[in-house]
Amino acid sequence: MFSEHASIKPFASRMDARIKIFCMILASVAVILGNRAVLVALSGGCLILWSLIRIQVRHVFRSMICLGAMLGVIFLTRSLTLSFSWPLAISWDAAGATDGLMTCWRLILLMFFGLLWLAVTSHADIRAAVAWLCKPVPGIPEKRVATMMSLTLRFLPLIMDQAAATSEAQQSRCIQNRRNPIYRFTKFSMPLLCRTLETADRLADAMESRCYSENYRTPGTENRK
Amino acid sequence: MKSTSQIRMMAYASLFAALIAAGAFLAIPIGVVPIVLQNLFVFLAGLLLGKRWGLWSVAIYLLTGAVGLPVFAGGAGGIARFAGPTGGYLLGYLPAVWLIGWISENTRKTPSFQVAAMIAGSLVVYACGVSWLKTVTHMSWHKAIVAGCYPFIPGDALKIAAAIPIARALKGIVRK
16 A cells, blocks of 8 residues: 555656645545535546556455444444334334445545545655645644654554564463453553664654754655745 | 754654554454554553643644545545544544643552543543544434444453553653
């Protein structure tokens, strides 16, 4: 998912990230507020963009697993009515089912638009666009926001690697035989947090020794002036 | 950037933002439903970093996800996520981490106050999450609470219980 933008149509990836953010916001508002005709039009547009950009379908299905479970719960709770008086009875509500389907349709469309945006925008462009968007907002240091976003993305793979290593180490010590969930939580989280905090310390020392300042050039947006 | 401490806290806040993002993918299989660690890291951000930097870490996490980077559960991102059924829980992290940080900064650092802070934070997350779930899906209050609150209470209780020894152990490592 992180490197998908490398394989898409050049025009969409070259477009300014700020314009794409604006388009995303517009599309999101239309999906949330639109009626059935608007949803049909947006679904058609989304399908055309998908076929042009050629997003790999397996990534989408992987992302859909969690959302699918949530949508299933929403649809069932909207369409089934449970009577709590004795005898217990479950009845089917057709109007609720229609509303549930519409809600699920909106949510799936929102997710598809999000994936489209992600597929055609690089991380550096996103950071630069965020710094630009934060600039006029008083009290928000935009360079710090961009730096913290970069650090967050830098830490993510490191945490996942260390989590895998910690998990393997715990399994080799037969942690799965322990029934106490708090013990398992603690023995997993504590070494993970200790190691990652040490990494953050080293990074802070490195930034300080290189005289880190917030007055650096943001890649992308400033260069395009 | 004015002081060493500020650079360090910025690195810690970014680290906790990354931990919150990774927490959506890190699950400990206990019983039938695996418990994800996202809330645990939100609690720890409030307890260890305080209200200001805890708020920064959650805000950076939400902003990173809002602009489309795949840090939300399921590897998805985008501002549209906030309009989805779980949007309220995500936004609820902001007041929750502030509240946890505020309580932990303004009370004695005893486990009872830390537990109270995390319970208050969880209540804020549920209040935001369930009311948004009800609004988005047009469910009744009862159904929204059944679908969006009850199933997660045992897991949250475990996370609160685990956060106390973790916060105590890490207090010496976090250099403010």
